[in-house]
Amino acid sequence: AASTCDSSASNQTCSADAEAEVLKGVPVIDLTPLSGPVTTTEFQQLVEQVGSACQQWGFFQVVNHGVPPDLIEEFQAQVKAFFELPADQKSAIKRTSSNARGYYDDEFTKNTPDWKQGFDFGHIPDETKPPDDPANVVMDGHNQWPTAAQLPHFQRVMLRYYHALAQLAARIMAAIALSLNLPRDHFALDFTPHTSFLRLNHYPQCPRPREHFAVNRHTDAGALTVLLQQYGITSLQVNHGGSGRWVGIEPVEGAFTINVGDMLQVWSNDLYKAPEHRVLANSQRDRMSAPFFYNPSYAATVKPLGLCLGPQACQVDPHYRPINWGEYRRRRFEGDYANVGEEVQIAHFRVSGDTSTADVTAAEL
Ligand SMILES: O=C(O)CCC(=O)C(=O)O
Numbered sequence: 001a002a003s004t005c006d007s008s009a010s011n012q013t014c015s016a017d018a019e020a021e022v023l024k025g026v027p028v029i030d031l032t033p034l035s036g037p038v039t040t041t042e043f044q045q046l047v048e049q050v051g052s053a054c055q056q057w058g059f060f061q062v063v064n065h066g067v068p069p070d071l072i073e074e075f076q077a078q079v080k081a082f083f084e085l086p087a088d089q090k091s092a093i094k095r096t097s098s099n100a101r102g103y104y105d106d107e108f109t110k111n112t113p114d115w116k117q118g119f120d121f122g123h124i125p126d127e128t129k130p131p132d133d134p135a136n137v138v139m140d141g142h143n144q145w146p147t148a149a150q151l152p153h154f155q156r157v158m159l160r161y162y163h164a165l166a167q168l169a170a171r172i173m174a175a176i177a178l179s180l181n182l183p184r185d186h187f188a189l190d191f192t193p194h195t196s197f198l199r200l201n202h203y204p205q206c207p208r209p210r211e212h213f214a215v216n217r218h219t220d221a222g223a224l225t226v227l228l229q230q231y232g233i234t235s236l237q238v239n240h241g242g243s244g245r246w247v248g249i250e251p252v253e254g255a256f257t258i259n260v261g262d263m264l265q266v267w268s269n270d271l272y273k274a275p276e277h278r279v280l281a282n283s284q285r286d287r288m289s290a291p292f293f294y295n296p297s298y299a300a301t302v303k304p305l306g307l308c309l310g311p312q313a314c315q316v317d318p319h320y321r322p323i324n325w326g327e328y329r330r331r332r333f334e335g336d337y338a339n340v341g342e343e344v345q346i347a348h349f350r351v352s353g354d355t356s357t358a359d360v361t362a363a364e365l
């Protein structure tokens with residue numbers, strides 16, 4: 001089947017192993033053992049599955065993840081209702097250059113406009129206070145919601161779902177820590193408090209899908225993404241192993257799709273790479289999705305951990321300079337928001353290598 005390895009954008013050596021892996025697709029992992037004791041064989045196997053999925057794909061799907069199906073259904077109904085609101089009601093809560101949260105229909109990825117509409121909201125320190133109370137204005141800005149008259153249950157359902165996903169993400173990070181030979185709670189402090197945000201995506205039908213991407217190729221900036229895809233539509237693709245071979249991620253019913261982000265790539269010193277992915281535009285159907293970006297605290301300094309993965313296999317050469325998550329997040333948002341300049345990428349923090357991207361130093365950020 002060597003001919004199926006041909007890809008004009010690729011200079012990979014097409015090994016039979018890589019081919020077999022691509023044909024099987026992104027792994028599906030059953031999280032049931034995560035709720036049991038660490039000592040079981042099933043738990044160990046789960047940790048190994050997570051580790052090899054992170055190494056081979058940077059993507060996997062999870063089932064039996066513990067998020068109640070009725071909460072997911074309620075959430076999806078609210079997402080649909082939100083995007084069906086009249087344009088002027090969505091525009092009234094548009095995000096701005098100084099507030100990363102709210103509605104938008106003008107996002108840029110890689111300096112090209114995405115064929116989509118979105119809505120972002122995130123972590124707030126005090127849910128008993130209004131969203132724009134000074135106590136709730138954080139580095140990313142503040143949450144903006146449709147009015148209670150427009151969508152009476154929206155905010156409540158969004159926040160319930162958000163907290164459920166934060167819990168799931170923390171459980172998956174614990175499995176990832178174990179897969180890196182670290183204590184289960186190794187990352188807990190880095191995420192106290194976490195600065196995650198949830199993004200609602202609506203991709204309208206696109207009359208000329210060859211001329212646009214719903215979302216152009218990118219990596220996710222944070223640590224881990226927990227994505228809810230719409231069942232029955234395969235539009236999300238991953239650049240397998242950076243080979244230039246784009247492989248569709250077919251949603252499994254009831255599953256979440258997980259992917260590694262830039263910060264985990266740095267912590268693991270490139271053992272787990274943040275995979276490039278993109279979303280194709282579709283002329284036949286519209287589509288919804290909702291990525292939950294699990295992010296460290298703004299103050300967290302992220303740097304290679306010096307992992308020891310076997311008796312004689314400790315990492316000694318850090319590939320990255322230390323990165324302050326808050327600054328990195330700010331720079332990435334500036335790139336998303338405006339069609340100007342070069343977006344900051346993780347490659348800018350590489351210690352050595354591609355000098356063409358080494359002009360932005362940690363000191364400048
Ligand atoms: O819609 C999707 O499946 C993925 C969206 C995505 O990659 C993103 O919003 O970062």
Ligand SMILES: [Fe+2]
Pocket residue numbers: 218219220277291
């Ligand atoms: Fe993404």
